[in-house]
Amino acid sequence: MSANNTPSNYMPSGEAFKRNLAGRNRRGGIWGTFYYLSLVVAIIALIALFLSIINQAFGYVVEADTISPTELVEGGDLSTLDSPALAAILLENVPGRLIVYTRDTLSRVSEDVFTRTPLREAVAGSTLPAGTEDLDITDITAEQRAEILGANLGADVLVDYVTEDVVEANVERAWSLFESIPAAVTQLFGQPNPLLVEAIEEYPDGDFYFRSWLTLDFITSRGSDEPTVAGIRIALLGTIWVIIITLGFAFPVGVGAAIYLQEYATDTPLNRLIETNIRNLAGVPSIIYGLLGLAIFARALSDITGGRTILSAGLTLGLLILPVIIINSQEALRAVPSSIREASYGVGATKWQTIWNQVLPAAMPGILTGTILASSRALGETAPLIVVGASTTIFRNPLSIIDKFTVLPIQIFDWTSRPQAEFRAVAAAAIIVLIVLLLLLNTTAIILRQRFRKSLQG
Amino acid sequence: MTQNGAYAIELKNVDIYYGPKLAVKDVNLSLQSRKITAFIGPSGCGKSTVLRSINRMNDLIPSARVEGQVTFHGQNLYDANIDPVEVRRRIGMVFQKPNPFPKSIYDNIAYGPRLLGVKGKSTLDEIVEKSLKSSFLWDEVKDDLKKSGLALSGGQQQRLCIARTIAVEPEVILMDEPCSALDPIATQAVEDLMKILVKQYTIIIVTHNMQQAQRVADYTAFYSIRKKEDVPGKENRWGVLGEFAPTDQLFSKPNSEETERYIRGEFG
Numbered sequence: 001m002s003a004n005n006t007p008s009n010y011m012p013s014g015e016a017f018k019r020n021l022a023g024r025n026r027r028g029g030i031w032g033t034f035y036y037l038s039l040v041v042a043i044i045a046l047i048a049l050f051l052s053i054i055n056q057a058f059g060y061v062v063e064a065d066t067i068s069p070t071e072l073v074e075g076g077d078l079s080t081l082d083s084p085a086l087a088a089i090l091l092e093n094v095p096g097r098l099i100v101y102t103r104d105t106l107s108r109v110s111e112d113v114f115t116r117t118p119l120r121e122a123v124a125g126s127t128l129p130a131g132t133e134d135l136d137i138t139d140i141t142a143e144q145r146a147e148i149l150g151a152n153l154g155a156d157v158l159v160d161y162v163t164e165d166v167v168e169a170n171v172e173r174a175w176s177l178f179e180s181i182p183a184a185v186t187q188l189f190g191q192p193n194p195l196l197v198e199a200i201e202e203y204p205d206g207d208f209y210f211r212s213w214l215t216l217d218f219i220t221s222r223g224s225d226e227p228t229v230a231g232i233r234i235a236l237l238g239t240i241w242v243i244i245i246t247l248g249f250a251f252p253v254g255v256g257a258a259i260y261l262q263e264y265a266t267d268t269p270l271n272r273l274i275e276t277n278i279r280n281l282a283g284v285p286s287i288i289y290g291l292l293g294l295a296i297f298a299r300a301l302s303d304i305t306g307g308r309t310i311l312s313a314g315l316t317l318g319l320l321i322l323p324v325i326i327i328n329s330q331e332a333l334r335a336v337p338s339s340i341r342e343a344s345y346g347v348g349a350t351k352w353q354t355i356w357n358q359v360l361p362a363a364m365p366g367i368l369t370g371t372i373l374a375s376s377r378a379l380g381e382t383a384p385l386i387v388v389g390a391s392t393t394i395f396r397n398p399l400s401i402i403d404k405f406t407v408l409p410i411q412i413f414d415w416t417s418r419p420q421a422e423f424r425a426v427a428a429a430a431i432i433v434l435i436v437l438l439l440l441l442n443t444t445a446i447i448l449r450q451r452f453r454k455s456l457q458g
Numbered sequence: 459m460t461q462n463g464a465y466a467i468e469l470k471n472v473d474i475y476y477g478p479k480l481a482v483k484d485v486n487l488s489l490q491s492r493k494i495t496a497f498i499g500p501s502g503c504g505k506s507t508v509l510r511s512i513n514r515m516n517d518l519i520p521s522a523r524v525e526g527q528v529t530f531h532g533q534n535l536y537d538a539n540i541d542p543v544e545v546r547r548r549i550g551m552v553f554q555k556p557n558p559f560p561k562s563i564y565d566n567i568a569y570g571p572r573l574l575g576v577k578g579k580s581t582l583d584e585i586v587e588k589s590l591k592s593s594f595l596w597d598e599v600k601d602d603l604k605k606s607g608l609a610l611s612g613g614q615q616q617r618l619c620i621a622r623t624i625a626v627e628p629e630v631i632l633m634d635e636p637c638s639a640l641d642p643i644a645t646q647a648v649e650d651l652m653k654i655l656v657k658q659y660t661i662i663i664v665t666h667n668m669q670q671a672q673r674v675a676d677y678t679a680f681y682s683i684r685k686k687e688d689v690p691g692k693e694n695r696w697g698v699l700g701e702f703a704p705t706d707q708l709f710s711k712p713n714s715e716e717t718e719r720y721i722r723g724e725f726g
Contacts, residue, residue: 348626
């Protein structure tokens with residue numbers, strides 16, 4: 001470049017340049033504001049979501065017992081009674097429910113044949129009243145049923161039944177958190193709590209208190225038709241089982257497929273077709289996977305999966321997230337710098353040694369990121385599991401992968417569609433648990449990812 | 459692979475293609491054991507391509523194809539019964555950009571021996587120490603062998619890569635512009651190292667730096683570019699071996715005018 005370069009007339013200078021620059025800066029500013037507003041909208045939506053959930057999960061309630069515990073036992077503490085005494089209370093108050101209790105707790109045979117099977121088989125292993133072994137549950141008297149329950153169940157189980165079906169605490173009225181807070185503040189300043197005044201007026205026998213619907217009991221109790229005692233234990237266990245099966249299937253298969261496509265497959269039209277189709281599969285609506293899962297796992301392979309079971313559901317969700325894992329893993333493998341591969345080949349590594357020792361560890365953070373996204377999706381899926389046949393009302397813990405199951409999203413869906421208003425509070429509490437579970441899963445994956453990344457950087 | 463033939467490495471009528479494109483044409487070259495040979499020449503003359511054909515690194519590029527013979531002690535490296543994995547273990551390679559594995563210094567060195575099935579901590583310790591001493595890195599890193607290889611300086615990283623190559627006991631070390639990413643002090647250290655390593659190893663180095671070739675190489679091969687004059691564009695250029703001679707001779711009395719112009723720095 002020589003010094004006597006004379007400026008051409010093409011480039012703006014002086015005032016024109018200043019105007020030009022101001023225009024460019026203004027355009028940048030407009031875009032910047034737009035992005036900032038997008039972020040604000042997203043954050044507001046997120047906060048609104050959280051608040052509406054929390055709003056429903058906590059608040060004042062008025063609760064009234066149908067029968068006070070003090071009428072059942074002196075002092076009102078049910079836990080002081082033994083099993084036969086509790087069974088007697090059940091017999092006196094809800095004789096018609098005894099068959100159901102027996103079926104839910106002691107049955108060794110499937111639900112549909114329980115009432116037709118001799119007790120010797122139907123409740124095998126339980127102590128039976130003399131002479132009833134060959135009769136079925138409908139042939140014996142209510143007293144005999146109570147005797148079976150009293151002799152074979154622990155007091156804690158029976159206390160649950162008595163609390164739920166005899167004492168039957170009903171929430172008569174529930175207020176949301178945002179209605180409760182102003183009332184509590186009023187009380188704090190020495191004024192009468194307006195909600196309490198209202199409650200005493202309407203429900204003089206009721207018990208007025210601030211209730212957190214999310215409690216430890218809520219997490220450890222099984223589902224129920226009574227919102228006050230309903231819990232999510234079964235659904236939570238179901239979700240954990242299903243996600244383990246899903247990841248156990250989709251992670252190795254997905255990463256394996258990605259390794260094949262990225263490292264081994266040659267660039268042929270067939271392989272390109274396969275790759276394109278995997279990308280398309282990632283966009284297929286989840287309900288279609290539900291139908292696929294129903295046809296393959298729940299029906300065709302029912303001998304292996306046991307029909308509508310955890311295994312069928314896990315494999316179905318596995319199929320659903322498989323394309324996402326394959327695509328993300330492939331991207332991660334592709335991003336591994338060729339210098340690492342060359343270095344490994346350069347000291348005499350075979351192809352597999354290079355992939356296993358260098359390429360895969362380097363790609364692992366990216367692969368895990370994809371898996372986080374995929375498993376979060378699987379955790380919240382409802383539609384395909386309804387099709388595959390998740391139950392909504394089961395009261396037994398899933399004990400193996402070929403058990404019937406329900407999962408949190410389906411339990412939440414079921415509760416929100418019930419007529420009693422209190423179930424919305426229960427559903428909100430369950431949503432909080434689902435979100436916490438999601439965060440836990442993501443945190444685990446992020447920690448794993450950071451660990452891999454750290455070990456790569458030293 | 460057996461040990462015979464007068465030269466360590468011989469290239470006979472080697473043509474290299476990338477897909478349909480001819481990259482290097484008709485290279486004939488005989489390299490002696492335990493000497494340093496430098497490949498010099500302008501950009502795009504194919505000197506790196508030739509270097510990478512010697513340990514079959516070009517196999518990693520699906521479209522690359524080598525015709526002719528590359529022999530190692532008389533054995534054609536491109537025979538059907540030769541596994542490229544064995545070739546690369548006997549003919550090691552150091553790359554342009556230092557590329558330690560994202561692992562500890564110790565694991566970087568032990569990686570190759572472990573792949574070959576060497577086991578036992580004391581054996582590996584011995585190999586690591588010996589390799590690091592050979593590359594004059596031992597004194598600098600002996601106290602933190604657990605530190606990541608990536609935490610070292612650029613020059614140390616390159617010497618780590620050399621130590622890693624030495625660890626599997628190759629006979630030949632190929633170096634593809636090993637100093638182009640290093641500062642002058644680190645370059646000096648690598649050059650000093652080469653002069654010591656050549657007592658045990660055959661070294662071939664690609665370099666852009668003619669002074670470096672003069673400082674370290676016993677022999678120098680000059681590559682140049684031929685093109686079809688009537689057809690424009692890069693597709694019609696290929697590299698040829700212009701001149702091969704002892705370094706002193708090539709730089710003082712070049713045979714061709716093209717070599718002379720290149721070493722005078724008239725094109726590059």
